[in-house]
Amino acid sequence: MEWVNAVVQGTLLGGLYALFAAGLSLIFGVMRLVNIAHGDLIVLGAYLGLSVTTLLGLHPIAALIVVVPAMALIGYILQRGILNQTLGKDILPPLLVTFGLSVIIQNALLETYSADPQKMNAGALETASVSIGSLSLGLLPVLTFGIAIVVIASLQWMFYRTSLGRAFRATSDNQEIAQLMGLNRRHIFGLAMALALGVTAIAGIMLGIRTSFDPSIGGGRLIFGFEAVIIGGLGNLWGTLIGGVILGVAQTIGAKIDPGWQLLAGHIAFLVILAVRPNGLFPRINE
Amino acid sequence: MSTPNLNVTRTSGVTKIAALLGLVVLIILVAAPYWAGRADMRLMGEIFLYLALASLWNLMAGYAGLVSVGQQAYVGFGGYMLFALTMFGGLHPIAAIVVTGALGAIIAVPVALLIFRLRGAYFAIGTWVIAEVFRLSFAQASALGGGSGSSLPVGIVRSLASSRSGREHLSYWLALASAVIVIAAVYFFLRSRNGLALTAIRDNELAAGSLGIDIWRTKFIVYIVTAALTAMIGALIFLQKLRISPDAAFSVNDWTAFVIFIVVIGGIGTIEGPIIGTLIFFLLRETLADLGTIYLMVLGVVAIVIMLKAPSGIWGLLRSRFDLELFPLSYRVKQNKKG
Numbered sequence: 211m212e213w214v215n216a217v218v219q220g221t222l223l224g225g226l227y228a229l230f231a232a233g234l235s236l237i238f239g240v241m242r243l244v245n246i247a248h249g250d251l252i253v254l255g256a257y258l259g260l261s262v263t264t265l266l267g268l269h270p271i272a273a274l275i276v277v278v279p280a281m282a283l284i285g286y287i288l289q290r291g292i293l294n295q296t297l298g299k300d301i302l303p304p305l306l307v308t309f310g311l312s313v314i315i316q317n318a319l320l321e322t323y324s325a326d327p328q329k330m331n332a333g334a335l336e337t338a339s340v341s342i343g344s345l346s347l348g349l350l351p352v353l354t355f356g357i358a359i360v361v362i363a364s365l366q367w368m369f370y371r372t373s374l375g376r377a378f379r380a381t382s383d384n385q386e387i388a389q390l391m392g393l394n395r396r397h398i399f400g401l402a403m404a405l406a407l408g409v410t411a412i413a414g415i416m417l418g419i420r421t422s423f424d425p426s427i428g429g430g431r432l433i434f435g436f437e438a439v440i441i442g443g444l445g446n447l448w449g450t451l452i453g454g455v456i457l458g459v460a461q462t463i464g465a466k467i468d469p470g471w472q473l474l475a476g477h478i479a480f481l482v483i484l485a486v487r488p489n490g491l492f493p494r495i496n497e
Numbered sequence: 498m499s500t501p502n503l504n505v506t507r508t509s510g511v512t513k514i515a516a517l518l519g520l521v522v523l524i525i526l527v528a529a530p531y532w533a534g535r536a537d538m539r540l541m542g543e544i545f546l547y548l549a550l551a552s553l554w555n556l557m558a559g560y561a562g563l564v565s566v567g568q569q570a571y572v573g574f575g576g577y578m579l580f581a582l583t584m585f586g587g588l589h590p591i592a593a594i595v596v597t598g599a600l601g602a603i604i605a606v607p608v609a610l611l612i613f614r615l616r617g618a619y620f621a622i623g624t625w626v627i628a629e630v631f632r633l634s635f636a637q638a639s640a641l642g643g644g645s646g647s648s649l650p651v652g653i654v655r656s657l658a659s660s661r662s663g664r665e666h667l668s669y670w671l672a673l674a675s676a677v678i679v680i681a682a683v684y685f686f687l688r689s690r691n692g693l694a695l696t697a698i699r700d701n702e703l704a705a706g707s708l709g710i711d712i713w714r715t716k717f718i719v720y721i722v723t724a725a726l727t728a729m730i731g732a733l734i735f736l737q738k739l740r741i742s743p744d745a746a747f748s749v750n751d752w753t754a755f756v757i758f759i760v761v762i763g764g765i766g767t768i769e770g771p772i773i774g775t776l777i778f779f780l781l782r783e784t785l786a787d788l789g790t791i792y793l794m795v796l797g798v799v800a801i802v803i804m805l806k807a808p809s810g811i812w813g814l815l816r817s818r819f820d821l822e823l824f825p826l827s828y829r830v831k832q833n834k835k836g
Contacts, residue, residue: 243618296805313750473633
């Protein structure tokens with residue numbers, strides 16, 4: 211029963227990792243950009259949530275109303291102001307520019323909020339649980355997992371059922387032809403980054419309610435998101451959710467064997483899948 | 498195809514002068530224990546080690562197109578191997594550094610086989626995952642102090658040289674030697690057959706492949722050689738620090754972020770770039786270090802601006818303006834004066 215419990219808790223944890231990964235997957239899908247600053251942007255989302263909850267006295271979940279649009283705006287400005295200039299055949303500029311951004315965001319957070327670990331107070335939500343049989347599920351992990359499903363389903367719907375999604379797919383397939391068809395690719399990319407950072411804001415707030423955070427943890431969150439994307443297969447959003455779940459389950463099972471093994475077990479699961487299925491389990495994009 | 502009055506050469510007046518000046522500077526630097534103070538020598542030792550790390554990273558990213566953000570894996574591995582080999586293997590520290598290089602190459606083989614499956618930017622994050630795996634694994638090694646790390650026993654430190662100044666001189670010379678060896682290795686590698694292949698890959702991977710260059714093999718060799726040398730530099734770094742812990746050994750900021758900034762600012766894909774970048778980096782650090790986190794933000798901004806406005810870095814700007822090259826690598830066609 212303990213093992214069943216570990217698997218269930220790991221699955222729910224996977225929801226959080228899928229939220230980390232969804233933004234990464236979306237940006238890569240639309241403009242083949244890998245954002246090294248993604249983890250630090252998640253942490254930025256958490257800190258914005260913290261500021262909003264303390265300044266306005268809002269519940270962290272309610273703070274989403276402010277933080278999601280704020281992060282989306284940051285994303286649009288970031289894309290149009292800086293990142294659009296880096297896109298092209300050479301992979302070095304986007305990589306190094308987002309790496310620079312990562313260092314800037316991290317140190318700006320350190321300067322503003324100090325290195326002390328912070329946590330958002332979500333009141334009863336943090337401790338409430340539901341019992342199913344002999345399993346006890348925390349309400350917060352269940353809610354996070356539910357949000358991950360809703361976010362991925364909406365992104366999937368947006369991608370394949372709306373005109374914005376059509377514009378994303380068209381630009382992704384062929385930028386020049388899309389441009390000829392009257393799409394402004396700079397604007398489209400801006401919108402994609404805005405959407406991605408909106409999702410990142412949700413990820414940041416769910417992270418900030420679940421655990422304490424400090425400015426230095428961005429790199430680790432980037433790696434979790436990246437592993438979920440690769441395990442699930444590039445460009446496949448539902449695959450990303452499954453990737454997150456596999457990562458989460460590997461971690462909780464690892465922690466069950468020995469607490470020191472939690473993170474290592476997740477990384478090893480990722481490397482094993484990379485060795486066996488280099489394109490991930492359900493790849494959509496063939497590079 | 499050669500016409501009698503044309504000749505193809507690599508050397509030029511500038512490269513000859515540069516070689517001569519380089520030799521003079523090297524002699525002055527070797528003699529530093531006789532003219533420099535203790536603190537200056539420490540700083541210069543650190544500069545040489547960063548120069549070596551930057552030259553190696555530049556060989557990978559600038560020439561082989563392997564952008565790694567996980568070189569701290571080998572720096573930390575090298576440091577830990579130095580501690581393990583001297584503490585449990587009973588090796589002399591200098592012998593341990595050599596063995597560390599071999600071990601670095603061996604561990605890099607399975608790593609390369611795995612992460613070479615990832616393309617481009619995903620390769621970069623893959624290298625970071627490897628570095629995390631190394632960090633977490635060494636944090637589990639209780640014989641080496643686990644998560645809190647350990648110090649190098651006094652006996653081992655003494656085995657280097659009995660007096661404090663003797664040890665300081667030796668570690669200065671080791672750092673200087675490492676920078677000279679790495680730059681020389683990169684230079685001769687680039688002039689070799691493999692280096693020619695590498696330069697072709699840098700300029701156009703598709704064209705290089707169609708000319709029959711085995712791209713995978715060339716990149717693989719670069720990755721393994723870089724890993725071995727980076728591990729040896731890591732061993733040297735922690736021989737100077739005398740204390741190691743997982744967080745310090747596998748720090749992404751110290752061993753990768755700074756190195757990337759150095760190469761980008763100096764000029765990626767040239768041998769001269771990392772040298773200039775290292776000097777600028779330490780100049781900035783010595784003047785702005787009091788600002789702490791602001792200094793790092795300034796560094797990030799400078800790197801972004803250079804990447805956007807002058808992607809070939811400071812050396813690239815100078816080179817295109819004055820047609821300069823200090824290391825004779827590219828070929829020039831010259832007209833013979835007699836003809």
